[in-house]
Amino acid sequence: MPSNEQRRQAAKRKLERQLTRRAERAKRRRRIGVSVTIVLTLLVVGGVYYLVTRTGGEDAAAAANSTSPTPSSTPAGKTTEGPCKYAETPQEPAAKEAGLPDDPDPTPNSGTTQVTLKTDQGDIGLVLDRAKAPCTVQSMVHLAQKQYFDNTTCHRLTTSDVLKVLQCGDPTGQGSGGPGYVIPDENPTDLKPDATGQAVTYPRGVVAMANTGQPNSGGSQFFLVYGDSTLPPNYAVFGTVDQAGLGVLDKVAAAGSDNSRSEGDGAPKTPVHIQQATVLN
Structure with a gap:
């Protein structure tokens, strides 16, 4: 026992x-x-990343507008000789002819340039910052001066909890058009990371460059952030929207999207037509 x-x-x-x-x-x-x-978290980030890339065909402004061409099947285009090396894209002709931007050496990388987007919903003032993305600003000023953005439509509005942007810059109005050339990546390094470290916050009021999801594939499409948005840090931030412009964006966002792509994603119910883009200085 x-x-x-x-x-x-x-x-x-x-x-x-x-x-x-x-x-x-x-x-x-x-x-x-x-x-x-x-x-x-990764699924959410991946989904948001899918939302702001340029597109082709029926997936307008949502996914890459083409696969990467192979050197044997795509004719080589002209590339500028300066630091930015803007490269023509013969496989993707310009939606509206503007030619290649000047590419001075060195690229101007200080100071700001003001651009006003005169729209049928009110003026949207942009302050472009050369210090943040000098090659991107050089290209955007060139396109504005060539009347590339005149008489174009902002084709996409997103209203999800993690992505609040109005996307513009495609003369076709479908999300598949570009200027016939690409610009180098100038990805931001100073945005606040999220908890996963895979994404950052693009704060309300910034202007950023859209792309196809491939490196160095930005062109003319850009997005205006009207509410803090979570994205991978793969989109050049090249300026800010003024207070009057944010008021216009808020009005457009309040009317919502037509949900033609998915819930909270499609053409804005209140159309935004850019009548003229004017470089002020």
Whole structure:
């Protein structure tokens, strides 16, 4: 018959085994919870990334507008000789002819340039910052001076919790058009990262360049951020919207999207027609 001491030791060992099993179960639950959170976060970021890339065909302004051409099948286009090396895209002709931008050496990389987008919903003033994205600003000023943006439509409005932008800059109005050349990436390095480290916050009021999802594929399409938006840091921030312009964006956003692509994603119900883009200085 076991003694009292033996019974105490047996009870102690049983308790220790129970505590160990509980700790292991709790640890497994924590691992599963963290894994699920990471997966869901990456899915959200990936989905948002899909939302702001340029497009072709029926997926207008949502996904890449072409696959990367192979050197053997795509004729080489002209490339400027300055630091920005703007490159023609013969496989994607210009939606509206503007030619290649000047590419001075060195590229002007200080100071600001004001551009006014005169729209049928009110003026949207932009302050372009050469220090943040000098090649992008050089190109945008060139396109504005060539009347590339005149008589064009802002083709896309998103109103989700994580993406609040109005996208413009395509003369076709479908999200598939560009200027016939591409500009180099000038990705932001000073935006606040989210908890995953995979995305950053594009704050209300910034202007950023859209692209196809491929490196160095920006052209003429840009998006105006009317509410803090979560995106990968793959879109050049090249300026800000003035207060009057934010009022216009708020009015357009309040009317909502026609949801033609998905819930909260499509053409703005209140159309935004850029009548003229004017470079003020």
